[in-house]
Amino acid sequence: MRPVLRPWAAVLALLTAACSGPGPATTLAPAPGTAPTTTTGTAAVPAGRVAGAAASGLGDPYFPTLGNGGYDVDHYLIDLRVDPERSHLDGTTTITATATGDHTAFSLDFAGPDVAAVTVDGAPVEWWRDGAELWVGAPLVAGEAFSVAVGYAGVPSAFAAGSPGFPTGWRSNDEGTYVVAEPDGARTWFPANDHPTDKATFTFRITVPDGTTAVANGAPAGTETAGGLTTSVWEMAYPMSTYLATVVVAPLVRVEHPAAGDVVLGDYLPPAMADEVPEAFTRTGEMIEAFSAWFGPYPFDRYGHVVVSGLPAALETQTLTVFGDEWFSTPYAEFVVAHELAHQWFGDAVTPATWQDIWLNEGFATYGELLWVEHLYGPEARQAEAARRYDDLAATDHALTGDPGVERLFGTSVYQRGALTLHALRADVGDEAFFAILRSWVERHAGGTAATSDFVALAEEVSGRDLGALFDAWLYAAPLPPLPSP
Numbered sequence: 001m002r003p004v005l006r007p008w009a010a011v012l013a014l015l016t017a018a019c020s021g022p023g024p025a026t027t028l029a030p031a032p033g034t035a036p037t038t039t040t041g042t043a044a045v046p047a048g049r050v051a052g053a054a055a056s057g058l059g060d061p062y063f064p065t066l067g068n069g070g071y072d073v074d075h076y077l078i079d080l081r082v083d084p085e086r087s088h089l090d091g092t093t094t095i096t097a098t099a100t101g102d103h104t105a106f107s108l109d110f111a112g113p114d115v116a117a118v119t120v121d122g123a124p125v126e127w128w129r130d131g132a133e134l135w136v137g138a139p140l141v142a143g144e145a146f147s148v149a150v151g152y153a154g155v156p157s158a159f160a161a162g163s164p165g166f167p168t169g170w171r172s173n174d175e176g177t178y179v180v181a182e183p184d185g186a187r188t189w190f191p192a193n194d195h196p197t198d199k200a201t202f203t204f205r206i207t208v209p210d211g212t213t214a215v216a217n218g219a220p221a222g223t224e225t226a227g228g229l230t231t232s233v234w235e236m237a238y239p240m241s242t243y244l245a246t247v248v249v250a251p252l253v254r255v256e257h258p259a260a261g262d263v264v265l266g267d268y269l270p271p272a273m274a275d276e277v278p279e280a281f282t283r284t285g286e287m288i289e290a291f292s293a294w295f296g297p298y299p300f301d302r303y304g305h306v307v308v309s310g311l312p313a314a315l316e317t318q319t320l321t322v323f324g325d326e327w328f329s330t331p332y333a334e335f336v337v338a339h340e341l342a343h344q345w346f347g348d349a350v351t352p353a354t355w356q357d358i359w360l361n362e363g364f365a366t367y368g369e370l371l372w373v374e375h376l377y378g379p380e381a382r383q384a385e386a387a388r389r390y391d392d393l394a395a396t397d398h399a400l401t402g403d404p405g406v407e408r409l410f411g412t413s414v415y416q417r418g419a420l421t422l423h424a425l426r427a428d429v430g431d432e433a434f435f436a437i438l439r440s441w442v443e444r445h446a447g448g449t450a451a452t453s454d455f456v457a458l459a460e461e462v463s464g465r466d467l468g469a470l471f472d473a474w475l476y477a478a479p480l481p482p483l484p485s486p
């Protein structure tokens with residue numbers, strides 16, 4: 001069966017909920033860090049910081065305690081046994097890192113369950129918890145590599161932070177367990193340097209009971225089955241920010257799609273869905289080809305979706321988007337697919353340097369929806385859709401796109417006004433310069449992070465224009481500028 005694709009005119013106010021979205025809160029827990037609880041691995045260790053310790057935050061303007069100073073993570077090995085019926089995990093995360101300074105102690109972001117042991121380079125060390133920081137009482141020597149392993153077990157709690165509208169992190173329901181962690185939920189399920197700027201490669205080793213399947217970001221790298229348990233290994237060989245890491249454990253069926261060039265395509269679906277693959281997923285290859293022509297080559301070697309229930313959202317988890325099944329009962333599913341796919345370039349390959357720069361994620365992915373309209377129906381349809389969204393936005397109280405604040409981090413401004421900022425830029429500099437800017441953005445920053453000021457500078461460099469007034473008006477001033485015509 002092929003459901004009718006809604007004509008573009010019906011696709012109004014798409015997806016302020018993509019990558020976030022309203023919905024009933026479940027298993028709410030307070031954001032960590034506000035009420036320190038100190039647990040020590042050894043009785044003699046002081047709570048909180050010690051003299052000479054590395055910084056316990058990176059000073060993000062919206063989440064100043066996220067991330068940690070003193071080291072740069074190279075690789076995470078997340079080795080967990082998961083019991084989805086209890087939402088329980090038990091295992092060890094081993095972080096391989098390089099020290100960036102000389103310190104007496106350092107911290108990891110961790111709001112997960114009970115810690116059993118911490119070792120550095122294989123030797124037990126002192127450790128203590130203070131709110132959402134896990135302190136490690138071992139020295140760092142600038143330039144030297146080290147590994148820190150944390151053993152832990154229990155039932156993680158997702159928490160509501162920022163404004164996604166639902167708890168983020170490790171989530172469970174009757175169908176299984178899954179992770180959607182933007183912006184700061186990664187620390188609910190593994191100890192991390194939990195800020196987008198510290199990208200690393202990942203290995204996931206996930207052991208689950210028979211009848212369920214574990215999937216994660218990247219490429220499958222083998223399975224072993226013994227004693228009613230199956231261990232699946234997944235390798236994310238591209239640098240990835242912590243909030244983009246995911247594991248889903250549920251009954252899942254792999255459905256392959258024809259490759260798009262060299263890009264392997266396939267989805268993981270609930271068994272009841274596998275016999276009738278959602279139409280929206282069958283066009284992913286066509287989307288990759290269309291977006292590659294505009295943005296440059298797809299930045300990874302594979303892509304797909306994993307469908308979960310009970311999630312009123314979708315999240316662009318790198319190479320494997322977590323897709324809430326609620327989208328299939330709306331006319332927007334295909335545009336959600338386009339939105340999350342565009343994020344693979346804008347958000348995943350190139351990641352905002354701070355959470356204040358969130359429009360570099362959401363505005364660009366939302367512009368991807370407009371480009372999909374253009375691909376399907378032509379540039380006039382794209383212009384008409386932009387005008388409809390402009391009218392909706394004009395009637396809505398909305399935050400500053402370039403400084404929305406934590407409370408409206410996922411508000412309509414970063415999505416719709418962010419997309420219209422790109423629409424205005426394209427009208428100003430012309431198609432050739434505009435797409436050259438987007439391609440240069442990815443070429444220059446893929447695998448890393450960049451800030452709004454970097455984008456403005458690049459746009460001026462490529463176009464040869466002074467664009468300060470345009471970006472100031474769209475990103476940093478409350479009045480909505482006039483919508484430019486092409």
Ligand SMILES: [Zn+2]
Binds near residue numbers: 019339343362365
């Ligand atoms: Zn998004």
